[in-house]
Amino acid sequence: MPFSDYRTALVTGASAGIGAALVEMLTANGLTVHAVSRNAARLEALAARTGCIAHALDITDPGAVEAMLAPLSIDVLINNAGVSRAGDIATMDAFGVDEQVDVNLRAALHLIRLTLPGMMARDCGHIVNITSIAGLYNFSGNTVYHATKAAMHMVSQQTRVAAYGRRVRVTEIVPGRAETEIFGKVIGDMAAAQRQFYDGYESLKVEDVAGAVAYAIGTPAHVNIGQIEIMPTFQVPGGLNFERRTG
């Protein structure tokens, strides 16, 4: 069980949704887990529940991230923090572009840049990137979100190349719709998001996504699970629009 090969993990976006479930899963498997996000109160509650170590900071602040990592040796990095904003590139405001690129892509690149060399030197590590079906398929919605997730798909592939010859594994987890706070934050109304996106749908539970990560980590050390797409059975990507011009 490679869980026993690892001592420490760092999970971004740990205060809610999939991230909190990942912390639960990793601590239950005996790892010392560093839980990162901005909401200090939620992280403290998670720490009280799981024994994780809370780091309340904004991952888009490179100085704060470097200071946190300086004394740490991280075996498992999970880039999970993510934001989405309403609108495509024709309607998105400047903040929406910058925030999504900064959280979903730039911060993750820095975290990999800062942790991968240690993993390679120790010949032991695992990087897990939580991307999205938005990175693999085109469907109506947010241009920037799709772009950042597609970029993280290639970051996952290229990190494997960067780590060539070392016992460092890289896994991309590609979820479809999961029941979390993400849509409520997009539309600014948790109850409305519950009605619009979750009521009556059999969405993924956060434990389903955490279970996929547990499988990837739990495989023998010589096995690299490169990508797991995990979707609700009743959610199917694909489709094609063809607008008819008449007159």
Ligand SMILES: NC(=O)c1ccc[n+]([C@@H]2O[C@H](COP(=O)([O-])OP(=O)(O)OC[C@H]3O[C@@H](n4cnc5c(N)ncnc54)[C@H](OP(=O)(O)O)[C@@H]3O)[C@@H](O)[C@H]2O)c1
């Ligand atoms: N839910 C879905 O349907 C779905 C589908 C596919 C992929 N995903 C992906 O799954 C991942 C987790 O999303 P979720 O659904 O669990 O969303 P969520 O419930 O909204 O949680 C997002 C997490 O990201 C953290 N975060 C946001 N900005 C941050 C920042 N600047 N610094 C530090 N932490 C930050 C939030 O914590 P703070 O606010 O406390 O900072 C929160 O813990 C994301 O990458 C998302 O794109 C979700």
